[in-house]
Amino acid sequence: MRWTEEQVPDLSGKTFLVTGANSGLGLETTKVLAGKGAHVIMAVRDLGKGERARAGVTGSTELARIDLADLDSVRALAKQLHDDRRTIDVLVNNAGIMMPPRQLSAQGHELQFAANHLGHFALTLLILDLVQERVVTVSSGLHRGGRIHYEDLDGGAKYNPSAFYSQSKFANVLFGLELHRRLAGTTKRSILAHPGYSATNLQTSGPTGGAKLFMRMGNAMFAMPAAQGALNILYAATEPRAASGQFIGPDKFREFRGWPSVVQPDPKAADEADAKRLWALSEQLTDVQLSPADLRG
Template identity: 55%
Template sequence: MTKHQSWGADRIPDQRGRVCVVTGANSGLGLETTRALVRAGGHVVLAVRDEAKGCEAAERVGGSTEVRRLDLADLDSVRAFAGRLREEHTRVDVLVNNAGVFAPPRTLSAQGYELQLAANHLGHFALTGLLLDLLAEGRDPRVVTVSSLNHRQGRLDFEDLHGERRYSPMGHYNRSKLANAVFGWQLHRRLAAAGSPVRSLLAHPGYAATNIQTSAPTGLLKFLFGRLLIPLAQGAERGALPQLYAATAEEARSGQFIGPGGIGELRGAPGAVEFAPRALDEEAGRRLWTESERLTGVRYGLPAAAV
């Protein structure tokens, strides 16, 4: 693990002239990421499911922002968001795939997919693909996909990807976070093979106190993550540092996974951390990529990296 003990939001390079898209930007890690990028001079597109809450967040942040509706669990909304962004911007410099759904009862997305896989992975997969040419026009362009420590407990069951036979709220959350990690790594490999200037990085916040835990719909999970374990958590401002480092630090490299450098990666200054071995499995990566293109209808046109 490489630690960056002195790195904080005050170390973010000048972001003036850069266009940044942050999903889930109205609260938690997304809001803190937006705030830090705006303070550094960036223009941030707050991609949010609730526009009213997004406008409230933009008012609190100040600076150069715009608010656009994006429901990642609805691929029609993803396409509409990407289409409007393309009309209004000629490039995107940073895409932070931050938004997430946490451990609901089994629910289906607008297209009939399991909600956590749809919102946490498939929506971001589609969004990234639809914006990839705009990113390629950016200055030091980066895609940062936010995963979780829980990706290490995830399993990709391609025979029951949507939990039709067996569903566990936490099990499928872990699956979606593993899918994030697999996607970010595969995107790095494919972009490198294509000679693209776009970097793909992963980040996780450790254990951060945000409303994603306290809004858990099931009583036991809400008590566990929203009350019992809160004293162990760091605040959202600190939790956002890994994704900010991945999005802005000059020394951040494509393919890196950035997380807190403290014990158990629960808290601390951002640093490079290890992937779970299954996140780097090439066969699983190719299979998830193919299935994600099929389910979303978004095809990247990037070559599969050689093993």
């Protein structure tokens, strides 16, 4: 049976924090959540774009600024949420960048790894004590074939935009599954999702040259609407049956298209030793660690 937004339960009284909520999958997710009664904290890098996006959302929302490629910005939002004594039912780690020319973050890390993985890793650990129900981490079907380039993490020796995008999305999966293991014995859940091939500005804002043209053509010819791709995120974020450790993605044509279903990650993502190695490295690079108090609940 197709799972659609009609199956999203009443969310009155719940608060969701969605990163990258001003466009694409994040905006579509926000619209449905707010429409079902939730209050949504739209965490965005550009407040002007966020305000314009927010104007088109019906329901209870607010804006919060975060630049996930800048760990100082991540810390600032986490501090603000704690200072305001906020309660967050569900954190949706959605924001991302895709296949830009090689750039470094404010802290000197390869930009895709910094924004897609390190920023979300730090945000999750810094506010996990505020999260009541679940953390949803959005990966991509392109995590398959990815690996962590421990020997050249920032691409200084050999940078390939696609390979390093896959690295960041593979890191999302390793992180989401390791968080699931560390949450064992609590009521909190760590759930992964990917949107299949969904048409958003992600595919055209990062790539350049021929890659950008190819992505633009692919969006027009093959991609699902962003609203349908967002259903996978919504399922992971709201469906009572969604279990910790599950990966939610489309059910048709190699998970490019279709409706939300439980899918399997790349077998390499089941390597717990690799996940622990990445976790320890991420703690080192972000200077953020998980404390026993964060695991309560």
